[in-house]
Amino acid sequence: MKRFYPVLAALLLTSMAHTTSAQTTAWRPFRPGLIYTYADPQATALQLHSLRVDSSYATSGGDSVYTFNRLLRKPSSGSYGYYRSRNNLFGARLRWRPGTAEYYLEANAETVAGTAFTPTAISLRLLPRAAVGSTWQASSQPALTATLSNRGLGTGTAATDTVATITLSNGQVVKMGRQSGLIQGPQWLDIANASAGQWQAYYEPQTLLQSPYSPIQLFRVLVGDRLGYETTPIMTNPFPCYEGHMLREITSQQIVGDSLIMTYRQQRQYQTFAYPNCSGASNTVYPVENGRWAFSMRTGKSPQFTTLGLLTGEYQPYPNAAFNGLEMSMGIGTTGTTGICTSAVELRFQRVYNGTSGPPGFYYPGIDYLGWQQVFAGPDLNAMLAYGAGDLQTHETRLVYIRRVIPGVGTYSSCGNASSFSTLLSSRAAQATAAATLAPNPANDQATLTLTQPLTKAATLTLTDALGRRVWQGAVAAGQNSAAVPLASQPAGLYLVQMQTGNSALLTWKLTHE
Secondary structure: OOOOOHHHHHHHHHHHHHHOOOHHHOOOOOOOOOEEEEEOOOOOOOEEEEEOEEEEEEOOOOOEEEEEOOEEEOOOOOOOOEEEEOOEOOEOEEEEOOOOOOEEEEEOOEEEOOEEEEOOOEEEEEOOOOOOOOEEEEEEOOEEEEEEEEEEEEEOOOOEEEEEEEEEOOOOEEEEEOOOEEEEEEHHHOOOOOOOOEEEEOOOOEOHHHOOOOHHHHOOOOOOOEEEEEEOOOOOOOOOOEEEEEEEEEEEEEEEOOEEEEEEEEEEEEEEOOOOOOOOOEEEEOOOEEEEEEEEOOOOOOOOOOOOOOOOOOEEEOOOHHHOEEEEEEEEEEOOOOOOOOOOEEEEEEEEEEOOOOOOOEEEEOOHHHOOEEEEEEOOOOOOOOOOOEEEEEOOEEEEEEEEEOOOOOOEEEEOOOHHHOOOOOOHHHHHHHHEEEEOOOEOOEEEEEEOOOOOOOEEEEEEOOOOOEEEEEEEOOOOOEEEEEOOOOOOEEEEEEEEOOOEOOEEEEEEEO
């Protein structure tokens, strides 16, 4: 049975009260503000399609019309490219006359590059409150009738609901729940094809915060959790020329207004190899950096993760206009795994590009460095897995190690190999020792800070006395690997030398002046 996290209970009760407020709207197939998610029961791997009503208007005849989100879709199941479509999984629009229980699902006729992917406009008339056994004209093109075969208690998706079963004269079945809305229907509203796939609801209709798209669920991490990422080239010939590792630690998490705000610190290591056709061997450890993420709990969007908030097939322009591409959502995929490093639910996104050799208006996934994908790992709301892991993959970078805080215990559980990250995010003192040496120490007139690696960005060097007062400050330019710290005008005693580079963590060395 479907259950929701306690933090969302109030939201759920509000939503249920809203959906049961009026008998005349109880059978509506889709409602604005909710996310509807469907699965193809015939598919070997479970891939979920999510959709929503994203605009509405009234006709001159008094009908209310709700339009679905437009998307990129494949013209057939085996196709490689995508085209922009006004039709979603069950059409382009829902038309309804207020005060009645008579609904029309409508799909547009679409032609792309001279090929008719949806040859004719389709209008499917649904009467879920008709008398059981009654028959009506459901569609004129193709000519089909519909019969209300059954109406009674049945299992919708995750809650017991009153379900109306409507059977079309070609054998296709449409099921609607009094509260659950559309439970089953033909893919792409293809009622002209009797063998068209039947898609079934996977979740109950959900608000954003109840759905797998909720940032609270996707980034269900605690302060102190560590996430280790590995970067390797997607295609190499014959050996990889580089490898990178990054360890990220969550430092805070709070809700401010309608936003989820998280901060973290991270450290990166980048290694190149002296393989043939590679530039040479090197190993660079970068200073610790501080970062911040923000997520809207109203839309799911994030300035740092621009694809979040897109439902299946939804798209937006790729920021780099030179590539003439789009970022799109590939929907929700379920892996069925329950390991702490993996998730039963994955949200996948990719970039597609306007093809120069294919039909006009088609978009194709890239290969090599253009084959960009982003994957987020979250909990399966039906299975009630407790953890989402956030960013699982971004292009060449993949999550390979997790150390999680066990709530209320203070100890950790982990998976993956931690050895690649053992030198990252060490203590501040260890970081400072690894970054530079300060000599002589004790010193008389001057000490020299010698860096193990030249600076990639300009830094600020500060000298403070034992009372925390700043007594000297200087700049260290990018590319420098040493800097002098003057002491001649200062009284004898203990001092702190501190270096700050951008958002990197402050590094500190103790210095004794004789």
